[in-house]
Amino acid sequence: DAKTTQPNSMESNEEEPVHLPCNHSTISGTDYIHWYRQLPSQGPEYVIHGLTSNVNNRMASLAIAEDRKSSTLILHRATLRDAAVYYCILNQAGTALIFGKGTTLSVSS
Amino acid sequence: DAGVIQSPRHEVTEMGQEVTLRCKPISGHNSLFWYRQTMMRGLELLIYFNNNVPIDDSGMPEDRFSAKMPNASFSTLKIQPSEPRDSAVYFCASSLYGGRTEAFFGQGTRLTVV
Numbered sequence: 601d602a603k604t605t606q607p608n609s610m611e612s613n614e615e616e617p618v619h620l621p622c623n624h625s626t627i628s629g630t631d632y633i634h635w636y637r638q639l640p641s642q643g644p645e646y647v648i649h650g651l652t653s654n655v656n657n658r659m660a661s662l663a664i665a666e667d668r669k670s671s672t673l674i675l676h677r678a679t680l681r682d683a684a685v686y687y688c689i690l691n692q693a694g695t696a697l698i699f700g701k702g703t704t705l706s707v708s709s
Numbered sequence: 710d711a712g713v714i715q716s717p718r719h720e721v722t723e724m725g726q727e728v729t730l731r732c733k734p735i736s737g738h739n740s741l742f743w744y745r746q747t748m749m750r751g752l753e754l755l756i757y758f759n760n761n762v763p764i765d766d767s768g769m770p771e772d773r774f775s776a777k778m779p780n781a782s783f784s785t786l787k788i789q790p791s792e793p794r795d796s797a798v799y800f801c802a803s804s805l806y807g808g809r810t811e812a813f814f815g816q817g818t819r820l821t822v823v
Contacts, residue, residue: 632809643713643800643814644752687752693809696742696765697802699752 604688609704612678620673620703622688627668632691635662635673636699637684644687644699647673683707713815715801721821727789730818733782734803742812743776743786744800752800758784791822 605623612618624633635647648655648662650671655662661674675682687702714733722728734741743755756766761778769776773792778784788795798819804812 634811636812638752643802643817644812645814646811649811693806694759694764696740696754696757697812698754699744701751 604690604700606686606688606700606703608701609706611706611708612675612682614680614707614709615677618675618678618682618705618707620675620686620688620705621670622672623670624688624690625669627690628692630692632693633662633664633668633671634689634691634697635660636687636689636697637682638687638702639681639684647686649691678705678707680707680709713801713803713813715799715815715818717818718816719819719821721823722791724792724822725790726822727787728791728795728820728822730786730788730799730801730820732784732786732801732815734784734801735813736782738803738805738813739781740804740806740812741778741784742802742804743784744802745797746800746817747797755786755799788820791820793822796820796822 634649636644638644648660650662663672685702685704687699689697716731739760741758744752746752754768756776757764758778776786798817800814800817802812802814
């Protein structure tokens with residue numbers, strides 16, 4: 601499986617933007633970039649995914665580097681409820697999500 | 710849809726007993742996944758079904774673990790006999806066209822083996 605590298609932890613202030621980086625230098629052409637998050641005492645929750653182009657949805661934006669070797673999850677205005685572990689996952693069609701350690705995001709008021 | 714439904718939410722059992730965890734995926738989803746989460750090992754994939762057929766069971770720890778999906782709306786994960794090291798939160802997830810679309814996770818079953 602292709603690997604991703606994320607910082608162990610990041611901190612943010614409420615109502616400020618948050619940029620969560622992910623490196624995936626060994627990505628293949630058929631790998632989708634998925635982001636999930638896990639709030640305390642809950643199951644993982646889908647955030648966003650993309651292949652080559654930047655993606656936006658109601659939760660976040662995903663910026664993908666032109667060479668696809670890195671990506672950034674952008675939370676436009678962090679809230680206390682965004683405090684969670686964020687996972688960046690490379691995934692191919694027909695395979696299961698493999699979770700790494702993720703980035704623990706702390707949000708302060 | 711009510712989402713992925715897992716039962717029970719909590720299970721406490723004695724070592725050596727059989728434990729059965731249950732999962733009802735979202736209607737219409739054809740991929741189902743079982744994961745286990747512990748502080749030490751994080752989220753681990755146990756098994757992946759597609760159209761009720763096991764596709765990848767390489768994560769099943771040992772013969773004490775078995776999983777079935779008799780139909781598209783139900784799956785079980787059985788541990789027999791259970792051991793204290795099996796204590797973990799077990800998550801079930803489902804998706805449409807596994808890997809290409811988002812996966813939806815249940816609330817998990819917290820298993821404690823004493």
